[in-house]
Amino acid sequence: MEDKIVIKKSRALGPSIIPLLDKKTIKEPIDKDPIEVTIPNKEKLVNFKSFLVRPHTKVSKKVTVKDLPVLIEAAQILYNLCYTQIEWINGSYAMHHSQIEERKPLNFFVTADMKIVINPVIINHTKVPVERVEGCVSFPFNAPIKVKRFNKIEVKYKTLEAGGTMSKIIEEGLSGVDAQIWQHECQHGEGKFIYEIEDQGRDVA
Ligand SMILES: [Zn+2]
Numbered sequence: 500m501e502d503k504i505v506i507k508k509s510r511a512l513g514p515s516i517i518p519l520l521d522k523k524t525i526k527e528p529i530d531k532d533p534i535e536v537t538i539p540n541k542e543k544l545v546n547f548k549s550f551l552v553r554p555h556t557k558v559s560k561k562v563t564v565k566d567l568p569v570l571i572e573a574a575q576i577l578y579n580l581c582y583t584q585i586e587w588i589n590g591s592y593a594m595h596h597s598q599i600e601e602r603k604p605l606n607f608f609v610t611a612d613m614k615i616v617i618n619p620v621i622i623n624h625t626k627v628p629v630e631r632v633e634g635c636v637s638f639p640f641n642a643p644i645k646v647k648r649f650n651k652i653e654v655k656y657k658t659l660e661a662g663g664t665m666s667k668i669i670e671e672g673l674s675g676v677d678a679q680i681w682q683h684e685c686q687h688g689e690g691k692f693i694y695e696i697e698d699q700g701r702d703v704a
Pocket of ligand 1: 634635636637683687
């Protein structure tokens with residue numbers, strides 16, 4: 500028995516908390532309003548936690564225009580993961596693509612306030628780092644630890660514009676928690692973590 504639900508077009512645009520559905524279940528072309536989708540049964544709703552991969556040291560590739568279809572699909576998973584309870588971690592400020600992709604990670608991250616940050620670079624920072632406490636969803640069984648972070652940074656990046664195109668380079672200054680999130684996510688892009696990886700000899704399936 501299948502339940503039909505109708506999702507209004509405006510809610511289906513961009514990353515959303517509506518669970519991702521198999522493309523085959525979309526009954527109408529997406530330019531029609533409203534979109535009709537079929538949810539086979541509630542047990543088959545997406546378990547976003549299952550997209551997480553084990554920590555790996557692969558450096559993420561710079562995003563180009565041809566990566567955008569992959570980015571758009573992955574961005575929805577990453578956004579939903581920001582709102583998923585993972586062991587003791589009660590949601591995240593941001594999630595990097597390398598946390599759900601171990602073979603071809605792309606250098607972008609998605610924040611809990613729906614920002615898609617593409618090819619992030621920290622171009623400047625204050626001189627003396629301060630101590631902050633962090634955890635990481637890629638290490639859900641590790642307790643939070645103290646890390647050194649710069650309180651103010653200057654960054655450049657691109658983002659996704661309406662219509663699914665890549666923006667021009669944006670430069671801005673960040674401080675406090677925003678600066679902290681950026682430093683954590685940029686580390687992910689470099690294949691580095693706040694914790695040591697214990698099983699680096701593991702074969703990637
Ligand atoms: Zn992390």
